[in-house]
Amino acid sequence: MASQPTMGELLDRIEKLEARALAAEDYREVMNLQAAYGYYVDKGMWDKAADLFAQDGTLEIAGRGVYVGQDRVREYLHHLPPYQDGTIYNHMQLQPVLHIDSEAGTAKGRWRTLMMVGFRGGEGRWGEATYENAYVREDGRWRIASLHGIINFYCEYDEGWHRGGVALLRSTDGLQPDLPPSFEYEAHPKAVIAPFHYDEV
Template identity: 40%
Template sequence: MKLVLAALLATAALPAYAQSNAELEVKLAQLQHRADLLKDLDAIENLQAAYGYYLDKGLWGEVADLFTATGSFEYGQRGVYIGKDHIRRALLLLGPEGQQKGWLNEHMQLQPIITVAPDGLTAKARWRGMVQLARPNQNGQWGEGTYENDYAKERGVWKIAKLHFYVTGFTDYDLGWTKSAIPAEGPSALLPPDRPPTEVYRSYPGVYIPPFDYVHPVTGKPIPVTPPADSVLGRK
């Protein structure tokens, strides 16, 4: 990041002899704005990476503290949980709090595409999540999905405002994708969500592509998504 900032400032300084003070001030303000947005990108990437590490080790309190006070958490078809307390309880659906012998709960955060709003106060990001699960006396599982998240900056600190993990599919570790498809779990009766699932869809072998929050980087146009009719069951 420091090298990027130094390069931007050096570029601004080169033609300084031919520019007025007003022009320089405008250019420096623009460069400062770009530098601030780059720092925001870096902070959001670190925030999401921290989420993955805490989730892996069952640190539910630390995960919940990454969210805003009114933040929401939605994992697959389990429904939407709102607020830090509800999010922490919802995470118990993924396993006990803290590291447990014989448990594996790996959620890797990959392929980020982060879009920060011009005012630097909100952002959206799309990620890919690779999942490895193990439970005592159960078969292991592979999983995959897409995150579509919202973020908010509060008093200079980036937090998760909305986390939505769209489950692409889960499969038995030994059988693999061609022989096994584990259905996405629905809302819990023991720990019911605050809201039903935002979108009701079928995971693998069904096909569903979560809507893209960003436009095509070359054409600048929205990315159309038309899934098979039998994969989308509804939207709340």
């Protein structure tokens, strides 16, 4: 007959189960956080997107420099085109690889975003980028600590990526970043590999 577990062994099991439950909950919350960001950006809901960032969170998109702090993230987002009739601004959040330290309240994630951007009577473009992000639990809720979008390609929808791509816009009219870009690169047809936050999964 198998021996019954001791009280110490039972407590150890409970602690391990609690840790696994917390890890699962944290995974769900970080997934929802990033997905919510994509949905808000889709519809130009810049304030709601900015609210997902930590107070000292950072944003860096397409080599335009780093914006530091939630207020500056909000300012940058409000310089993007408004969502209105005739506008498509889809940013789908795909293919996550997440590494979460529940005890420390920190996480890192790699994502792919597929973009459909267009304005009736104007441009219509496909794009794809890699996000290398960090997250932090702030006041009990997960928030984006840093969002870094590295554009892999951006092209006219009717020409396709096989004909090359649109050069990256390196600045935002009327707005200067707080820090220079993390690294210099150009998108397709130049080859770029976004730095990985992990060596193996």
